[in-house]
Amino acid sequence: GFANNNIIKALDGERVGTLFHREAIKWASTGDVDAREMAVSARECARRLQALSSQERSKILLDIADALEAKEEEILAENEADVAAAQQAGYEKSLISRLALKPGKISSLANSVRVLANMDEPVGRILKRTELADGIILEKTSSPLGVLLIIFESRPDALVQQIASLAVRSGNGLLLKGGKEAKKSNAILHKVITSSIPPSVGEKLIGLVTSREEIPELLKLDDVIDLVIPRGSNKLVSQIKAATKIPVLGHADGICHVFIDKSADLDMAKRIVLDAKTDYPAACNAMETLLVHKDLVQTGGLNDLILELQEKGVSLFGGPKASCVLNIPEANSFHHEYGALACTVEIVEDVNAAIDHIHRHGRQVITFLKTIQLLRLAHTDSIITEDKEIAELFLRQVDSAAVLHNASTRFSDGFRFGLGAEVGISTSRIHARGPVGVEGLLTTRWLARGSGQVVDGDKEIVYTHKDLNLEA
Incomplete structure (x- = not known):
């Protein structure tokens, strides 16, 4: 309270250490969403996405592809601003190369999204059908993981082609944290993509984390976030693995x-x-x-x-x-x-x-x-x-x-x-290894359809465990 202007700052609604106005909460920007709220919103939107038909999910991707091409000039202008700032800041040439969206890149990204849209439906696919006993059929099916947190460096094109589009195709919610050097590029791409998501699903399906300070809080949310994918240096991957209980699929550089x-x-x-x-x-x-x-x-x-x-x-x-x-x-x-x-x-x-x-x-x-x-x-x-x-x-x-x-x-x-796109190249063994496409963002569920069977100590039931054709 003794530093210059701190009392004035507090009266204006800012928090200075432990000093803040008692009504400051009323002045907070409604656009500021805490980490848990963002993750919960992504999960709720993902459930609505999963309830859509395959054709409806594909249409979202096609709309995203069209929007990218329609907003190409805006996207490139923001990217050029990022590249200029990175050059002025003296970043390495390799980082600037990954940062820049080269001529024809937006068209290429849009076409990659359309390829994903036209893929066979990955969600709810029957992987195995088994007759457990007379009148009870068990199916093993593909299912979304839930909510993904992807932390990536430098490459804004990865946000579209290799992350957001795969999340939509696989029925997952998504939280993104890009590098500060691509701040403007990531913001415009996020805006273009989320504007193509219908209200019936909700644009909060894909959340953009803008502050580095939010990452530690997100990494604590093992009850809401199902998988973390850090894309970047080995140092980044190591830091994330050491800081969370959430499963981590390590996309790292390699020799x-x-x-x-x-x-x-x-x-x-x-x-x-x-x-x-x-x-x-x-x-x-x-x-x-x-x-x-x-x-x-x-x-x-x-x-x-x-x-x-x-x-x-x-x-x-x-x-x-x-x-x-x-x-x-x-x-x-x-x-x-x-x-x-x-x-x-x-x-x-x-x-x-x-x-x-x-x-x-x-x-x-x-x-x-x-x-x-x-x-x-x-x-x-x-x-x-x-x-x-x-x-x-x-x-x-x-x-x-x-x-x-x-x-x-x-x-x-x-x-x-031939995976359509990748969310990263995993050098881990579990749960996916190598280029990770749609299948790497899915897990499995078991669906059983019976006709009144009970276990009752297995006295009256005769198990057949017979493999059946995948088609019912």
Whole structure:
């Protein structure tokens, strides 16, 4: 109360420490909603969404797609303001690259939403039908999880294509917290999307959290929020896991490897490696480490590839062997994620050595707050080889969320996997792993239809447990 202007601030309705006007609650903005109210509203709206027919839910998505295209100029103007502010603030180029909505992006987002709208209905699908006993049928069906809290960094396009549209398609309520660097972009996208949700469902189906201070409160709501999906750095994922009892599906960056075997087609290898590193260097599925069979050093095949990478502007760092052979700076760590035009190169003895390297460095134990250790599992890895036995060995034994043969790591993506879109790429084992599409946002329920049966100690009932056709 002794600081300058604090009494005046309190009389104007502000709270200063423990000092506030007794009627300040009456002056509070009705637009300010606390965390619990926001989560409860999302759940109530989600139940109304689930009550709609499949065609009605699809129409919401189609309306969202149309609205995105209709408001393209407004969206791009707000995004340009975010990008300019990020550049002025000196953010890294990789973050600015993820932040910017490039030409044609809005049209691409709208088309992705339409793809989801036209997918087969995922909610209420019968997965298994069983006759328990004469006259009683049990069905296992797909069901929404409930309310999702998604905390994401930098990418406003993810709000539309990979988060909000998937929530609507899967019948879930949604709370979003984007990075401050995308504040204007997220706000306009949220406004466009929620304006397309009919009153019968309610625009509070998708809530936008604007304050970082609200996150700790949201993470306490394990009775209202069913799943947290943090999308971003390993530090972010670790912090969220350590701060909540709510199940966390960890979408994190990862060390993606490409291994070139001695039998590889070198022209193919060049194409794949260049794509894996340069197509979108900031992506979580971009190659960070290139492993090369030792025999390729002797044949000169490695030198050609190194020149190609350098010509594309890729900065190269070597492991202990490669740095000596190729005369490049030694990498500080095999765990480093560049997220830019840079990668680590190392020479290995054979496919078994490559697999061992991936298992050692593709997964990582992260120590958080000095005492809490969290295991980050491997993301995506690829082998380039013409030897089918070697390829199968690699595919079977590399314990990563996605493993590929003669293909770029950039294919590890929900859209490219045919999932329509993805809410993230999970490096966890439970409850989903790899690109997480609609199915990863569903759980199951059991529905039984009887005709008056009772258990009564199982005296009068004869269990048949007979599998039935899914169609009734």
